[in-house]
């Protein structure tokens with residue numbers, strides 16, 4: 001599905017390019033965390049394959065907050081750039097909230113800016129965060145009717161849990177948000193028609209916590225002690241009860257990247273319309 005979405009983006013580029021707009025994504029990466037470099041490489045490669053211009057800016061982990069803010073200011077003004085992604089997490093001496101708010105909301109293809117969070121919450125045009133947006137696309141792809149369904153989201157982060165809950169609510173699901181302070185998690189997850197796990201705890205969700213036929217979306221990205229990638233869902237025990245389930249790797253991750261391209265294309269379209 002991610003591949004199909006990316007091909008769809010590629011197919012829509014010629015129209016924009018004919019109108020003189022070449023969609024571009026700037027990716028800013030600080031430091032030498034190997035996982036961040038791998039993810040960023042995936043994003044740049046996806047852009048190249050789709051025909052989106054990419055501008056990769058790599059800096060030392062010691063780059064000052066002021067210098068980073070100056071780069072963002074320059075990218076905000078750069079007409080070739082329709083999307084700006086600052087790879088998270090940032091080094092500790094930098095206030096990530098300040099950096100995110102410095103990105104023009106119009107170029108915030110991550111959907112992390114407060115203006116975009118507010119747009120999602122109130123149902124006006126903005127950018128939706130790529131990971132939950134990809135989850136909604138997957139639900140759509142199986143023709144899943146959300147109205148009246150009980151959706152349970154485990155995790156309340158600003159980048160996945162909260163926006164995921166808002167998107168499900170907008171589709172008239174009844175939404176429960178669970179977190180570290182939730183009592184009797186299993187009683188709640190067993191009621192879920194749609195279960196989204198986004199906490200970062202390897203194999204937290206086991207088969208006994210899932211209702212027969214439920215749709216299970218695994219947003220977890222954990223490394224086992226052997227260095228293997230694994231989700232928040234115990235795939236082997238859950239697959240026998242779930243009606244639908246997303247694997248890790250090969251599920252939500254590739255969809256996140258596909259939605260980044262979708263958002264970048266959309267940003268370029270909006271810029272073209274505003275010309």
Ligand SMILES: Nc1nc(=O)c2c([nH]1)NC[C@@H]1CN(c3ccc(C(=O)N[C@@H](CCC(=O)O)C(=O)O)cc3)C=[N+]21
Nearest residue numbers: 039085086087088089110248249250251253254256257
């Ligand atoms: N500003 C910002 N925006 C992000 O969207 C963002 C970020 N910072 N920081 C890090 C997280 C993580 N993230 C992933 C995206 C795709 C995969 C992905 O495609 N994973 C593959 C496997 C990759 C592997 O093998 O390691 C899969 O699940 O199949 C993973 C992780 C985006 N993030």
